[in-house]
Amino acid sequence: MSETSAATPAAQPGQQSSQVTARRGAAHDSVFLRAARFEPVPYTPVWFMRQAGRSLPEYLKVREGIPMLESCMRPELVKEITLQPVRRHGVDAAIFFSDIVVPLKAVGIDVDIKPGVGPVIADPIRSFDDLQRLRPLEPDDMPYIAEAVGLLVDELGTTPLIGFAGAPFTLASYLIEGGPSRTYENTKAMMYGEPELWAALVDRLAQITSAFLKIQIEAGASAIQLFDSWAGALAPDEYRRSVLPASSKVFDAVAPYGVPRIHFGVNTGELLGLMGQAGADIVGVDWRVPLHLAAERVGPGKGLQGNLDPAVLFAPTRVVETKAREVLHAAQAIGDSGHIFNLGHGVMPSMDPDALTRLVAFVHEASAR
Ligand code: CP3
Numbered sequence: 051m052s053e054t055s056a057a058t059p060a061a062q063p064g065q066q067s068s069q070v071t072a073r074r075g076a077a078h079d080s081v082f083l084r085a086a087r088f089e090p091v092p093y094t095p096v097w098f099m100r101q102a103g104r105s106l107p108e109y110l111k112v113r114e115g116i117p118m119l120e121s122c123m124r125p126e127l128v129k130e131i132t133l134q135p136v137r138r139h140g141v142d143a144a145i146f147f148s149d150i151v152v153p154l155k156a157v158g159i160d161v162d163i164k165p166g167v168g169p170v171i172a173d174p175i176r177s178f179d180d181l182q183r184l185r186p187l188e189p190d191d192m193p194y195i196a197e198a199v200g201l202l203v204d205e206l207g208t209t210p211l212i213g214f215a216g217a218p219f220t221l222a223s224y225l226i227e228g229g230p231s232r233t234y235e236n237t238k239a240m241m242y243g244e245p246e247l248w249a250a251l252v253d254r255l256a257q258i259t260s261a262f263l264k265i266q267i268e269a270g271a272s273a274i275q276l277f278d279s280w281a282g283a284l285a286p287d288e289y290r291r292s293v294l295p296a297s298s299k300v301f302d303a304v305a306p307y308g309v310p311r312i313h314f315g316v317n318t319g320e321l322l323g324l325m326g327q328a329g330a331d332i333v334g335v336d337w338r339v340p341l342h343l344a345a346e347r348v349g350p351g352k353g354l355q356g357n358l359d360p361a362v363l364f365a366p367t368r369v370v371e372t373k374a375r376e377v378l379h380a381a382q383a384i385g386d387s388g389h390i391f392n393l394g395h396g397v398m399p400s401m402d403p404d405a406l407t408r409l410v411a412f413v414h415e416a417s418a419r
Contacts, residue, residue, distance in 0.1 A: 077272045093414045095143065101139065106134055118163040126201070152195075157184060181247070196268070213263055215262045218252040286320050300329075312331070337357050341377060375416055
């Protein structure tokens with residue numbers, strides 16, 4: 051676990067009210083947070099990326115007629131959607147219902163989330179002039195976030211809330227491409243061809259991401275996850291040179307709060323060591339690398355999160371259980387603690403929610419010690 055770094059001036063955890071500290075304190079001894087601190091746990095904690103969302107009929111019902119980004123700005127709705135998978139599945143942590151592009155919208159970027167597509171940016175950022183449109187994020191830009199987090203931690207009690215944000219590379223890829231991409235050609239063209247512009251862009255994004263995370267932590271989130279979902283598109287040397295410094299800035303900015311920091315990306319088998327070095331306490335692993343190998347790549351002193359292939363959930367229950375047991379077994383490489391069970395990527399909309407509920411119970415039971 052990271053030590054408080056007095057040298058980081060950006061964060062001012064001393065400004066948190068004691069009320070917030072007390073609220074976060076209710077979850078302090080939860081199995082999730084104990085595992086994240088490498089303390090002994092009675093069983094392996096489990097939550098799912100994208101656990102709130104279209105796999106749940108109750109989600110589809112409350113979201114009816116409300117566009118995705120608008121729903122993220124309604125605190126009561128955010129509270130309800132965040133709580134739905136906690137109630138239904140009995141997962142060990144809630145993840146805040148929002149999106150990685152919400153802070154971009156908050157600083158005035160024209161972004162929309164198109165159903166079945168993802169974030170779409172009206173005017174991509176491809177020059178120093180364009181970069182002027184990406185101003186720093188202030189807490190007043192998104193009052194609805196602190197409000198929703200506050201409502202949630204009160205309601206969650208001893209269940210921890212995970213805050214999150216998109217990492218600079220993944221956000222940059224949407225801003226530069228204008229939407230989802232398979233090749234990241236414009237992103238890489240800037241990264242390789244205009245390194246000064248690239249550095250300025252990811253530096254600005256590091257500020258925005260740090261500010262977004264701080265708002266969530268100061269309002270009571272107990273842990274954070276930095277999603278660099280698409281960083282797996284990069285070779286290790288390029289990641290080290292062009293991405294790691296900006297992501298490190300984000301981890302440094304939130305270090306003084308002392309909350310566990312998780313770092314995740316898809317297809318990042320070759321980057322796991324570097325993603326840990328960027329400043330994470332726990333490295334999220336997709337399903338392509340077994341956890342005992344991930345442990346070697348990440349090195350000692352860090353936890354692991356993952357990593358059941360989400361598609362396994364479409365197979366019969368006995369297969370799901372065999373595969374889940376394999377994940378628990380591979381995780382023993384890091385000892386009895388420091389492992390948080392998750393899927394290797396998000397829950398898919400077509401998944402049977404009952405299969406997820408059964409998986410939570412199975413992980414708890416099979417890992418009981
Ligand atoms: O339950 C949770 O995980 C919390 C909420 C959450 C959402 N997005 C809600 C959402 C989280 C943590 C995210 C993060 C996010 N958003 C990432 C990183 C995680 C990952 O999957 O790698 C990325 C890359 C995005 C960008 C984004 N937003 C995509 C690719 C999509 C999917 C587009 C689609 O329709 O398939 C979104 C939209 C989105 N964000 C949805 C949800 C529940 C679906 C939209 C809807 O329900 O209408």
